[in-house]
Amino acid sequence: xxxxxxxxxxxxxxxxxxxxxxxxxxxxxxxxxxxxxxxxxxxxxxxxxxxxxxxxxxxxxxxxxxxxxxxxxxxxxxxxxxxxxxxxxxxxxxxxxxxxxxxxxxxxxxxxxxxxxxxxxxxxxxxxxxxxxxxxxxxxxxxxxxxxxxxxxxxxxxxxxxxxxxxxxxxxxxxxxxxxxxxxxxxxxxxxxxxxxxxxxxxxxxxxxxxxxxxxxxxxxxxxxxxxxxxxxxxxxxxx
Numbered sequence: 739x740x741x742x743x744x745x746x747x748x749x750x751x752x753x754x755x756x757x758x759x760x761x762x763x764x765x766x767x768x769x770x771x772x773x774x775x776x777x778x779x780x781x782x783x784x785x786x787x788x789x790x791x792x793x794x795x796x797x798x799x800x801x802x803x804x805x806x807x808x809x810x811x812x813x814x815x816x817x818x819x820x821x822x823x824x825x826x827x828x829x830x831x832x833x834x835x836x837x838x839x840x841x842x843x844x845x846x847x848x849x850x851x852x853x854x855x856x857x858x859x860x861x862x863x864x865x866x867x868x869x870x871x872x873x874x875x876x877x878x879x880x881x882x883x884x885x886x887x888x889x890x891x892x893x894x895x896x897x898x899x900x901x902x903x904x905x906x907x908x909x910x911x912x913x914x915x916x917x918x919x920x921x922x923x924x925x926x927x928x929x930x931x932x933x934x935x936x937x938x939x940x941x942x943x944x945x946x947x948x949x950x951x952x953x954x955x956x957x958x959x960x961x962x963x964x965x966x967x968x969x970x971x972x973x974x975x976x977x978x
Contacts, residue, residue, distance in 0.1 A: 744872025747841045748795040751882035752832075758792060759801040759816045768817065770809045776802070800838040829892050836887045842880055853884055 748755065762771075762779045773793060774784050782789035793810070796802035801816040815838075818831035837843055846852075848862055859880060863873040887893060956962050 744868040744876065745841065745866060746798075747872070747876040748798045748839050748879055748883075749791040749875075750795040751879045751886060752799055752836050753882065753886040755795050755799045755801055755835075756816075756819055759796050759812060760820055762802070763812045763816060763820060766812065768812045768814075770805060770811045773804070773808050773810050776810055798839040799835045801835060825891075829890065832887055832890055833892045836883050836892065841876060842883065845880065856881065 750758065758780045761781070762776050765779050766775075771779075773790075776793060777783075777785050777789035780789070780792060782792075793802060796816075797804055797810075800813055801819070802810050803813050804810050815831045815834055818827050819835060822828035822831055837846065844866070845859060845862060849858070853859075854862075856877065860873050860877050863876055864870070868876060
């Protein structure tokens with residue numbers, strides 16, 4: 739009986755892929771080189787199983803282009819990410835690279851261009867033929883890639899826009915008292931694409947177009963109080 743295998747997906751996050759292609763670019767720019775030399779440039783002894791996985795990931799992100807006769811070269815997209823100017827050129831290249839893997843694009847297509855909660859993505863991967871282990875690995879790199887895109891300003895965090903719909907600042911019962919600034923816990927609230935994630939201890943929630951998913955457990959009254967406050971602040975974002 740043949741072993742079940744997951745569909746193809748990048749073995750690296752985009753951030754790690756950019757670091758790898760930078761090592762190749764620094765030595766060769768966009769000159770044609772052998773794939774074996776490319777593997778050596780990123781620290782491998784040659785074309786091993788792992789180095790081929792890494793080079794394959796660079797190809798999936800459109801950072802490396804395979805040509806005939808076992809050769810490859812760094813792409814324009816990779817060069818724009820590393821040295822693009824103005825900054826909008828770099829961001830556009832990052833967006834293209836982040837959406838280039840066929841698996842990642844299939845997730846965007848399935849959820850109409852939005853990033854759903856972690857559980858929704860994992861369910862989609864399982865339904866697409868992934869093993870449990872394969873789904874976990876693919877999900878890890880998918881989420882890491884989107885965090886990297888957000889960190890580089892490719893798209894704005896929904897968390898930065900939540901205040902337009904719901905006040906996340908602590909409330910006060912005294913009308914004359916100025917609301918306090920967001921506390922340190924609010925820094926745990928981050929947005930990824932069109933989803934909002936919050937994690938504190940063993941509690942977390944994912945708010946996306948698929949709905950609100952709440953998971954975890956706690957024995958801490960203060961942790962639960964903070965968690966409830968964040969949930970209440972998101973009420974305005976949900977449909978009636």
